[in-house]
Every structure is written in C-alpha cells, then in structure tokens.
Amino acid sequence: MLRDPVYFDAVPLALVSLVLLLLTACGGGHYPQSVFHAEADFSRELDGLFRNIFAWAVGVFVVVEALLLVAIARFRARPGGPEPKPVHGHTALEIGWTLAPALILVFIAVPTMRTIFDTAGHAPEGALRVEVIGHQWWWEYRYPTLDISTANELHIPAGMPIQVEMTSADVIHSFWIPRLAGKRDLIQGRTNRIAFRTDSTGEYWGQCAEFCGASHANMRLRVIAQSDSVFQRWVDRQRAAPVTPAKGSVEETGQQIFRRSACIGCHTITGIANAKVGPDLSHVGGRGTIAGALFPNTTESLHRWISNAPSLKPGALMPPQSLQGADLDAVVAYLQSLK
Template identity: 55%
Template sequence: MLSLVVLTAACGGDFPQSSLRPQSDVARSIDDLFRGIFWLAVGVFVVVEGALLVAIVRFRERPGAERPKPVHGNTALEVAWTIVPAVILIFIGVPTMLTLWRIDRPPQGEALRVEVVGHQWWWEFNYPDLGVTTANELHVPVGHTVDLRLRSDDVVHSFWVPRLAGKRDLVPGRENQLWFTVDSAGVYPGQCAEFCGIAHALMRVRVIAEEPDVFERWAELQSHDAVEEPGGEALVETGRSIFFGAGGCISCHTIRGTPAAGVLGPDLTHVGSRSTIGAGVLRNTPTNMASWVKEPHKVKKGNLMLDMGLSDEQARDVAAYLGSLK
C-alpha cells in the first residue's frame, strides 16, 4: 500500500511538458493517434494474457494425464496467427500514415511566418512580416496558425515543445518546417531535444501564447527600435556607456536604432521585456541580469558569451540599462 502511494505520488502535478496534455491542433492529432494505438494494444494485451492464463490453468500437468498432442503443422492456426497480426498492423499503419501526412503538409490557410534559428545554446526568432526579432521566447497568437521555418547556425538542434507539436530538427544547410495552432493562452515550455554541445541541457524555449490583441500589442512594441529616453536614471546612463564602450558588448549584440549591431548573441533591443535570461536559465530580474553580465559562465556553463570582466558596480549599471529596454 505504502509503495503504491509512493509510486503514484509521481503522477500528480502540473506536467507543463507532457505531450499527453495537447494544446494545439497538431499535438492533438498526434495524441489521438497515440491513444487509438494504446487502446488497441491494451486489447491485444488482454486477449493474449487471458489466453495464456487459461492455458496455464486448464492444460497444466496433472498426475496420470496423457502427453498433449503437438500442434506443429496445424495450417488453420498458422494462417490465423499470420493474418490477425497483419490486420492489427493495418489498424496501426493506416492512421499513422494519415496523421503523418496531415501534419507534414504545409499549413492550410493564412499563417504567421516565424524563422527559427538554432544557435549554441539559444533560439533566435524572426517574424519577417512584422519586423520583429527576439530570442528564446516565442510569442504566438492563440487560434492563428504559426508557420515555423527552422534553420541552424552551427550544429543540429531540435525544437521541441511537447504540448504543441512533435520534435523538429534544425539542420545546418537546410530549412525544415513545423506548424501548429495553439488552443489557449498560456506559457508552454520546451527545450532543445538533440544533443548540441556542453550547454545543451540549458537550451530551453518558452512559447508564450496570447490572445490576438495582446499579441498584436506585443509585436507592435517589439517592431520599434530601442527607446533611448534622454536623461534617464543615472545608473541607466552609466550602464549604457559601459555597454557601448569598455564593456565590448556591441561586438556580439544588436540593439536596433543604436550603433550596436553584433550578431553572435541574442538581439537585445527589447531584452527588458523578456521574462527569462540565457534561454530560460534565470528569471529576468535586475539582480539576475547583473550576475549574468558579470559572470555568464557561472550561470550557464560553457555558453559562448565572453566574460567581459565587469566589476559588481558596472554589472549593476549595465543590468539597469538592459532592464530599461522594454
């Protein structure tokens, strides 16, 4: 009894990354397929194990019983156990192929195009029709199909948000496609699902699904250049001058509307509006931002950002500047 309690305790909870709680059209068709095959398998299990139990009980050896007659060469039996599994395979194969074709064809109707670029170890998202570039947090409108075009900048990665779709690889030199339509607003976590180097386990992604009007407001804000309000807070001012000067940050990062145009790291134009830092390893708070810019490798081992040797004060000021980029 106690062990049962312990065992089933693992089954409670929210399961934000369970493919058994689908939240999109594509995820649901995969889940339907899974459930159909699962119940078919349960049927096969019950029949086979039932027959086994009957055989064990009815035909077990009894004192004085005759030796049983061998079934070798029984044509009817052999034909039956060839045909029955073939029929079962048809019941598995046909729905599987239909589902694969359905999710493999291009999205039907209007779809929002997003280019997804995999980098060691973060995600770049470009919305070519909206003029938006962001990282690690993919905003999508609820009820609208999104058409993801996936590429890689370095090695093979795999985009996997279990509640929204199956895995899709990002392969250098080719473009893959993945689409889905999210059912309801919420945050759907996922992660890279193809080993891609030392920080692979820390290459997380969040899909933030919003009602269309909320999404439109977000896209509108994100499409603007960074707002460099003159005469901001003193910390922000100092932070900005470190970012564009001694910090050396502009060799790798872009802040649209400023001279910063580096492309090795995530676009930071609106980094203050993201909820996490470093592909989901930290919540985006001033303190966390300061520890990230001061010692990125303490936070995320092996990542490709350079430690620019900032002091605690400099890191705090740069964090204040980045936090102001909403």
C-alpha cells in the first residue's frame, strides 16, 4: 500500500484542500474577527499588503515545491540506472537563486516600508481621541475631550478618524479589533497609538492578543461604530448623571444596598461611589455585555456574575459577593436601570 507513488497524490491533494480552506475563509460565512473582512482604512491597508505578499508567497511556493516534486519524480533510482554525474555546484545558478529572492524581496519591502510609516499611529487633525487602558481582564475607555469613561464596549462615530492611545494598568495586553486595525500592545509606563477610520456603522469584535494571565481568553471587546447622530445621543447619555431611582422603587433599595456593599470599594457610579479598581458602572445598564464583553447584559448573567465572578471567569479579581435573594435582585435591578 505504502508505495512511493502515494507521495505524488498527497501534495496536489494538500494544495487543493489549501485552496478550499482559503475559499471558506475568504468567502461568506460570519467571521466577526476576520482580517479578511476589513472595514477601516488601517485594516484595509494591512489586508492589501498581505494579499500582495501572499501572492508572491504562493508563486514562490508553487515554483519551489514543483521543482522539488519534479526532482524526486524524475530522478528516482532505477535498478541498473547509471551512476549519477557527481556535480559539485554551478556558479551561475548560485548567483541566480541568490538574486531572484532578493529581487522579489524588493517588491515586498518597498510597500512594507511605506505601510509602516502610513500606519505609524498618527491620526489627522480633528480625530476623536480615545484612551484605552488594559486591566486584568477588561478594557477601560476614556474620551478625554468628551469627559466620558466606560468599559469593554467602545463607541465610535463612523466616518471620523479615531486616535487610540493605549496603556496598561497592570500587565501587558494587546488591543486588537481585526476588522478595523492591527493590534498594538498596552504596556504600563508607555503609550502606544493607533489611528483608524471606519465608514461603516456596525459592531466589530476584538479581543486581547497578548497573554495576560488566567483569563486572557476572556478579555474580549466590542467596538460599536455609529452614525454621528446616534453616537452623539450615546455621548449625551454617558455625560448625563446616572439615573436616580424613583422613591420606594426596588431600584432605590438596590442603590442603598450598593452603597453599603463592598461594591463601592472598587467601582465608580457618579455620585454614589468613586473607586477605580473595576469598571465605571455609571451607565452599565446601557451596555450590551458585561465582564470583558463576555456575557450578555441580562438579569441572569448579572446575578451569576455578582454571586461568583471567579467561577465564570477564572482569576477574576472581583470576589464572590454574599448578596442573596431580594438584596441581589434589587442591586441587579438598580444596575440595569443605569442606562
């Protein structure tokens, strides 16, 4: 069975499956973090450069693998075959196959250098500045010009350049939204920058790309690109004071419990608590997800999260809370009211 000719089938087979796999990836289907579905200037530039290099790579691959296959197919030992000519080398050939890759590299290096400087992270004048601060294991976003602080879900206006300035509060993280921008590391004591602009509204997914401890896998994020007016409405809501619960409502009970609980040791709710360890909760009810964009922001997941965060997200720094029954219901209701 295992005769040599198998080899000649295996490689074309591999090539065909390669192409099939690529088609699956580039084609339809829903791939929220695919680099092939670029939706911003930055990611499109990277995608174009990648396709350029990939084309060269496929060309080289086909030529060299073909040469290899031809060599082993043509020069198989045959019984009684002649002794091979003891060729030691060939100067012209050596020069040729030194220069050929060098030449190809020029075609890769030139656009590479251009793109490096194009994507160095400086946005044009008038860009919206966003500060991203990495935490184990969630993202803090500040809009210094808008005086907003939020977490995990980044709202941006479509059509406007965004200047992202990144640093970390603890270990190294990496901010990556594949469909919008290449990743950059968040490092304590340093500031890194990227700049991008997307013209399409919609939701883009990303996640931390630098190993950052136990819950590295659970450090996800969403970017929500909105039309100007929708974005402006969001900004207004974020800048408004947090909702004050109605007298006698369950939300008000929740607020009082919140005030007395350990929550205020870590979280901010403007006017209620002012600690900076965990995410700012002033408008947490308006977010679609919680806990590093990991769970939908529902009553059930809030219950489970508050009761025992580390069981849902290994290593989570928020300890299990002793709130139970009606108290827990009230706090959850209060948080949900903070739109």
